[in-house]
Amino acid sequence: MTLPDSPACNLLGSKLPLVLAGMGGVARSELVAAVTTAGGFGFLGMVREPPKLIEREVTRLRELGHSRFGVNIIPASTDPALLERQVATLIALAVPVVCTFWTLDQQVTRRLRDAGIMVVHQVGSVDEAIEAVRSGVEIVIAQGREAGGHVRGTRAIRDLLPEVADAVNIPVLAAGGMATGADLVTAMALGASGIVLGTALMATEESFAHAYHKQRLLAAEADDTVLTSSFHINWPPNAPTRVLKSAITSGARGDPHASERTVIGDEEGRQIYLFSTDSPLRSMTGDFESMALYAGTGIGHITAITSATDRLTQIVAEAETLLAPATASDEQVELASSVCYAGEMSGAYMGEADLTDDLWLLAAQMRAALRTALAHGADPSASSQPPFAAKSATLASWALQMRRLAARESQGAALPPHPVISGKLPAQALILQALGGLIPRISRPALRDQLVQLRLFLEAQGPAAPV
Numbered sequence: 001m002t003l004p005d006s007p008a009c010n011l012l013g014s015k016l017p018l019v020l021a022g023m024g025g026v027a028r029s030e031l032v033a034a035v036t037t038a039g040g041f042g043f044l045g046m047v048r049e050p051p052k053l054i055e056r057e058v059t060r061l062r063e064l065g066h067s068r069f070g071v072n073i074i075p076a077s078t079d080p081a082l083l084e085r086q087v088a089t090l091i092a093l094a095v096p097v098v099c100t101f102w103t104l105d106q107q108v109t110r111r112l113r114d115a116g117i118m119v120v121h122q123v124g125s126v127d128e129a130i131e132a133v134r135s136g137v138e139i140v141i142a143q144g145r146e147a148g149g150h151v152r153g154t155r156a157i158r159d160l161l162p163e164v165a166d167a168v169n170i171p172v173l174a175a176g177g178m179a180t181g182a183d184l185v186t187a188m189a190l191g192a193s194g195i196v197l198g199t200a201l202m203a204t205e206e207s208f209a210h211a212y213h214k215q216r217l218l219a220a221e222a223d224d225t226v227l228t229s230s231f232h233i234n235w236p237p238n239a240p241t242r243v244l245k246s247a248i249t250s251g252a253r254g255d256p257h258a259s260e261r262t263v264i265g266d267e268e269g270r271q272i273y274l275f276s277t278d279s280p281l282r283s284m285t286g287d288f289e290s291m292a293l294y295a296g297t298g299i300g301h302i303t304a305i306t307s308a309t310d311r312l313t314q315i316v317a318e319a320e321t322l323l324a325p326a327t328a329s330d331e332q333v334e335l336a337s338s339v340c341y342a343g344e345m346s347g348a349y350m351g352e353a354d355l356t357d358d359l360w361l362l363a364a365q366m367r368a369a370l371r372t373a374l375a376h377g378a379d380p381s382a383s384s385q386p387p388f389a390a391k392s393a394t395l396a397s398w399a400l401q402m403r404r405l406a407a408r409e410s411q412g413a414a415l416p417p418h419p420v421i422s423g424k425l426p427a428q429a430l431i432l433q434a435l436g437g438l439i440p441r442i443s444r445p446a447l448r449d450q451l452v453q454l455r456l457f458l459e460a461q462g463p464a465a466p467v
């Protein structure tokens with residue numbers, strides 16, 4: 001396993017830094033169980049669900065032998081009396097973790113924490129993340145505007161995530177368009193403790209989404225999605241959703257905010273209205289094309305309905321492949337003979353004392369370079385694009401490796417705050433300068449080899465590259 005350590009995994013008790021989003025209707029016990037079995041962590045999506053269903057789903061998970069899982073509720077979109085019963089039920093069931101979303105409900109957070117339940121909260125801004133920490137939340141999810149479903153934030157995850165990670169001292173998970181191993185590596189390089197998967201796990205055999213919705217996801221690309229306020233019934237105002245474009249989002253089915261209500265479907269006797277936030281589920285009948293077909297901008301990477309295990313396994317395999325070249329141990333490097341880079345291989349090293357600060361500086365510089373490259377690779381005029389430019393994945397894996405090296409070198413010492421990087425020189429020149437001073441000081445073959453490889457990688461980008 002070459003994935004970096006994840007403080008979120010330690011808190012949640014999962015093996016992999018992959019978290020199933022608490023998708024209302026879609027994330028039921030079958031999907032949570034599949035994700036948990038595969039090593040991830042899952043939230044049951046229980047927004048506005050009656051306590052009976054919460055109890056049934058939690059009991060099913062426990063009967064299957066799962067003890068580490070969470071439940072998602074959304075206080076702002078739930079009738080206060082029902083919310084009260086939901087919270088009482090979660091406490092009575094002693095569920096280990098609860099995830100909340102939209103506005104933070106201080107009272108609900110406190111009651112859950114007082115009952116010994118870990119609270120995770122999904123935020124759309126740095127201010128909301130700070131408010132969450134102050135209220136006792138233990139993990140925040142930073143949600144970028146690339147996300148499927150309701151979208152709280154207005155910013156791209158590549159900008160929001162590093163700012164949230166710098167602003168709070170608790171683990172941060174990244175959400176919004178995540179679908180690949182490259183997304184996992186990039187998010188972790190920007191400071192995330194793992195990623196949250198919504199759409200990518202909705203398109204699985206175990207999800208409770210209706211087959212119609214799953215099939216519609218398969219042919220779609222990022223720019224087939226749109227942020228819209230057309231689907232609003234059941235929710236507070238000003239709550240945009242990201243969905244697949246349809247006759248509803250183009251306005252062909254009329255004014256979503258007109259007062260008359262049209263029934264377009266049924267869920268076990270409950271009427272589904274046109275312009276409501278309900279998405280097609282296995283338990284529904286009706287005009288699915290007119291419902292909210294939620295999808296995030298990672299959708300272009302989803303080309304088949306697979307098992308949840310296969311989806312998670314593929315993401316991990318991709319991430320491990322990206323991280324593999326730079327994770328050799330000293331022994332492996334000696335056997336395989338390290339990359340030869342004349343100046344650095346003279347053996348005339350100058351002593352390894354106090355490498356820690358230099359490696360931290362290098363790690364911070366690499367993260368800054370990654371941020372620049374991601375901003376460069378993005379089309380500022382496009383509102384629906386995948387979260388990270390694929391070509392930045394190698395740079396992200398290097399940034400992650402440098403962070404890991406720095407952490408290893410400091411052997412548990414307190415992490416220094418990220419130093420301010422001078423804007424006067426381009427990042428690439430700064431990093432090459434730092435490497436030039438660092439490499440000759442290192443005697444350990446594996447460490448020196450990694451830094452030499454990094455230098456070769458950066459030089460291969462050419463002097464005009466944004467790194």
Ligand SMILES: Cc1cc2nc3c(=O)[nH]c(=O)nc-3n(C[C@H](O)[C@H](O)[C@H](O)COP(=O)(O)O)c2cc1C
Binds near residue numbers: 021023046147148
């Ligand atoms: C079908 C669907 C339903 C969702 N329902 C909820 C919900 O009930 N509660 C919640 O906190 N987030 C919900 N979300 C948002 C997710 O928490 C998460 O931010 C999002 O799925 C991440 O983006 P992605 O779908 O591109 O992975 C939903 C997302 C989708 C796709």
